[in-house]
Amino acid sequence: MIAELFGSMVFNDTVMRDRLPKETYRQVQRTIKNGKKLDPAAANIVANAMKDWAVEKGATHFTHWFQPMTGITAEKHDSFIEPAGDGKVIMEFSGKELVQGEPDASSFPSGGLRATFEARGYTAWDPSSYAFIKEDVLCIPTAFCSYSGEALDKKTPLLRSMEAINRQALRVLKLFGNEEVTSVRTTVGPEQEYFLIDKDIYDQRKDLIYTGRTLFGAKPPKGQELEDHYFGVIKPQVQAFMKELHEECWKLGILAKTEHNEVAPSQHELAPIFTTTNIAVDHNQLTMELMQKIAKKHGMVCLLHEKPFAGVNGSGKHNNWSLSTNTGVNLLEPGDTPYENAQFLLFLSAIIKAVDEYQDLLRISVASAGNDHRLGANEAPPAIVSIFIGEELEGILRAIETETPYGSKEKELMKIGVHILPKFPKDTTDRNRTSPFAFTGNRFEFRMLGSSLSLSGPNVVLNTIVAEELGQFADSLEGVSDFQEALDELIKKTIRDHKRILFNGNGYDENWIKEAEGRGLLNLKSTPECLPYFLHEKNVDVFTKQKVLSRAEMESRYEILMEGYCKVINIEALTMIEMGRKEMLPAVSLFSRELADTITSKHKVSPDICCIYEEELLTKVSALLKSAYKKVGILEDAVMNAKEITDVTELGKYYHDKVFISMSELRVVIDELETITAKTYWPYPSYGHLLFGI
Ligand code: ADP
Ligand code: MG
Structure with missing residues (x-):
């Protein structure tokens, strides 16, 4: 069972040996070993065999699967379908389509590389990593470069290394x-x-x-101790x-x-x-x-x-x-x-x-x-x-x-x-x-x-x-x-x-x-x-x-990495501000109103009735609420001021020293509020709920 399953969606060596003419198979082997380019005729044969195999497995599309600097993979699906001239279609996949692709590269980070060099990028087949089928799509592992050969991805430098x-x-x-x-x-x-x-x-x-x-969350009574x-x-x-x-x-x-x-x-x-x-x-x-x-x-x-x-x-x-x-x-x-x-x-x-x-x-x-x-x-x-x-x-x-x-x-x-x-x-x-x-x-x-x-x-x-x-x-x-x-x-x-x-x-x-x-x-x-x-x-x-x-590639990577850091902290900060302003502060305010109302009601019954629990809690909650409110403001200012900084190195440092630190300070106060606010008021599931289901 496992033996049958294993590699069943991969155009691997066994499949190639089975489906390619001997000479083409040997050529692909050489390409894998020495990184030599496959000649166009052989590429056509391989592409065709790949397509037949993929279609038999239910695939309808193909994609050049690549790893841009975002750190996740990217793919753009093209169908195998080509018009056959008589209103019908045939399933086609050429050697050219296998070996090289031209994804719309403009939305991937290039750290200025494309501005200095070429606007477009292309993907090139990495024959040493087998093609595979994922959700009815034939995926061809590729490297992603600019037209002047600069690496725009994570695979190219890896292969070079x-x-x-x-x-x-x-x-x-x-x-x-x-x-x-x-x-x-x-x-x-x-x-x-x-x-x-x-x-x-x-x-x-x-x-x-x-x-x-x-970004928030008080510790549960039980952790991993x-x-x-x-x-x-x-x-x-x-x-x-x-x-x-x-x-x-x-x-x-x-x-x-x-x-x-x-x-x-x-x-x-x-x-x-x-x-x-x-x-x-x-x-x-x-x-x-x-x-x-x-x-x-x-x-x-x-x-x-x-x-x-x-x-x-x-x-x-x-x-x-x-x-x-x-x-x-x-x-x-x-x-x-x-x-x-x-x-x-x-x-x-x-x-x-x-x-x-x-x-x-x-x-x-x-x-x-x-x-x-x-x-x-x-x-x-x-x-x-x-x-x-x-x-x-x-x-x-x-x-x-x-x-x-x-x-x-x-x-x-x-x-x-x-x-x-x-x-x-x-x-x-x-x-x-x-x-x-x-x-x-x-x-x-x-x-x-x-x-x-x-x-x-x-x-x-x-x-x-x-x-x-x-x-x-x-x-x-x-x-x-x-x-x-x-x-x-x-x-x-x-x-x-x-x-x-x-x-x-x-x-x-x-x-x-x-x-x-x-x-x-x-x-x-x-x-x-x-x-x-x-x-x-x-x-x-x-x-x-x-x-x-190259030096240019390194400079571009530096920029992408530092910008990436700033973007992550920025999103986290904005999320905290939104959660704080729209959900946590109003929830705590409501809770303090309930405490105040309770005190008033109790005193109506008799001025001598003890309200020490409500009073002390109300004092504490109100003080923390004030602090949280101020800290949301400080964080908001910190995020706003980041817009003034243009140098990426300085910006990274600023996001760490100012924005991230303000986030940590806000969190401390909100987490403390979570531990004293009645459960029914708290707008988000607690750590206990997330980790232990309670
Ligand atoms: P541990 O948890 O003790 O570190 P694991 O068995 O969970 O060990 O993981 C060890 C990993 O190291 C496995 O993925 C294994 O395949 C990998 N490994 C073993 N030998 C080599 C090797 N020569 N090169 C690279 N990875 C190896
Ligand atoms: Mg280990």
């Missing part, structure tokens, strides 16, 4: 005499967290509808949702595997088995889309926001990342021979150096208004980037660096390329959940990503910076007379220069923040604080040198 790391990793492997490897790809397996809440309750909260998170949700029993409604989600994922060839409840109430996780990075990115976008659609069918809403509820764990997305050769070797798996170990240590060193030198880029790659609520908030990794490699591996690196003996029984000096790494038990490597970047035995787990983020950005950065270091290593090792000696020196030097980035301790600990500062590590707390680092010269250098992004 994969090429970069392939190029540089191959150079390094050659140095080890590794001739049979012809390509290196990066692999990603994401763990996706999300919340499911009842649609009926969701519909009553404007903040959830407009912004994806609650009992940890009884984690790995707990899954509710039947949720179970039905997960079953359907899995089936729909499988149809699209997504290897959805584990599912379990998460720490917070109503929170869950889905992890697929890892695959090639660009495919993993496409699959994750599809999974998020499916989650939202399928939840609705089950009377629920799937929240992908990083922090839907204050005081309750937010949602992240762990990016498990590794490098794999076409011969099936995982390059981050410590080997059994001195030769494999040396190679492993060189790749490990490159990653350590990359993460240390480009902490800022990694931090930026996960920056968003939503994720600002998580990083450093004692539930997700801190905003400081560091690497966890475990005690054992760190001990080994220390021994190598200091040329001191290692091992508990027979202590020996570790000579790279001569000695085998002492075995370290794998399960001890994954204990520290507070580390932003952890070695987990045969891969790194980048844990700073927020749940709604496209996987593209973080992987573009990872691939690019590691490619850069591998390239530098290859430069210094190529042509040396004594490779073993040079390698040994290089690894020692790298550990010595970059060990400050290694940290095995508790990332939530206050002391770590101080220690990290002492080590000179960056602590970029908010999005507007970190984004400007993107355009620092060393970062422009690495992206341009590795041919992943």
Whole structure:
């Protein structure tokens, strides 16, 4: 059953082998492997086979499916129908339509790129990610560029970064005499967290509808302190949702595997088995889309926001990342021979150096208004980037660096390329959940990503910076007379220069923040604080040198990211103002009138009757109401004044320092009012209602 279902909606290798003439099939294979363009004749054959297959599956339309800078996917549907001349129609799909499309690009963010270059954009087929059918539409994964070739999307730089790391990793492997490897790809397996809440309750909260998170809400008496949700029993409604989600994922060839409840109430996780990075990115976008659609069918809403509820764990997305050769070797798996170990240590060193030198880029790659609520908030990794490699591996690196003996029984000096790494038990490597970047035995787990983020950005950065270091290593090792000696020196030097980035301790600990500062590590707390680092010269250098992004592309991306941040905060602020003015303040005012009326009525009966409850409450409610009223005004002014600022960097800072801070201050007062206002008056469902259904 599952075997039949799996990939049934994907124009994958098996389908191609079945349906394409041998020569065309081979040509497509070459295109996938080397990125060579398919010639027009072959493209026509492939398009036709794709169309026949899709029509048999019930598809009527096709679309170029792409990932603009909005972070969500875009598609424009065209039907296969062509007039046949005799008043009839035929189903057509040409090679040209397969290979290139021209969506109306004007509504997608380009950060000024289109103004400086060309007005239009085009989409180009990414044959390494298979076409698939979604809701009767044949979807062709594509990259989205301007006519002068500037990337307008998240796929183009990702593919370029994969090429970069392939190029540089191959150079390094050659140095080890590794001739049979012809390509290196990066692999990603994401763990996706999300919340499911009842649609009926969701519909009553404007903040959830407009912004994806609650902007107000007092904490319920019970949170996640009992940890009884984690790995707990899954509710039947949720179970039905997960079953359907899995089936729909499988149809699209997504290897959805584990599912379990998460720490917070109503929170869950889905992890697929890892695959090639660009495919993993496409699959994750599809999974998020499916989650939202399928939840609705089950009377629920799937929240992908990083922090839907204050005081309750937010949602992240762990990016498990590794490098794999076409011969099936995982390059981050410590080997059994001195030769494999040396190679492993060189790749490990490159990653350590990359993460240390480009902490800022990694931090930026996960920056968003939503994720600002998580990083450093004692539930997700801190905003400081560091690497966890475990005690054992760190001990080994220390021994190598200091040329001191290692091992508990027979202590020996570790000579790279001569000695085998002492075995370290794998399960001890994954204990520290507070580390932003952890070695987990045969891969790194980048844990700073927020749940709604496209996987593209973080992987573009990872691939690019590691490619850069591998390239530098290859430069210094190529042509040396004594490779073993040079390698040994290089690894020692790298550990010595970059060990400050290694940290095995508790990332939530206050002391770590101080220690990290002492080590000179960056602590970029908010999005507007970190984004400007993107355009620092060393970062422009690495992206341009590795041919992943041009300076113009980087400038445009910077603008899009910062503007995106401002827009999110602006919408949140306006939503708060509207909720406050139209619903909360009037509700509290009515409640205070009831208290006042009660006091008057009671006193009418007898002036001696005790009204202390009503009187004290009325005093308190009225004082808070005044404060809330003032704070709504302050927030409104803050939003108005933003219009005066034209510089995007300054605007981002202003939205953080003024608007966001005013929002937090307003929230405190309203949340306090919620705890003392009678339930019947409160205009929105409470946290208890949202999270526990009560
Ligand atoms: P945990 O919750 O312990 O971190 P999971 O099993 O939930 O682990 O998720 C681990 C993820 O790592 C899975 O998506 C898995 O496919 C992925 N993974 C395993 N090996 C690799 C690899 N070599 N490259 C990339 N991802 C990998
Ligand atoms: Mg994990």
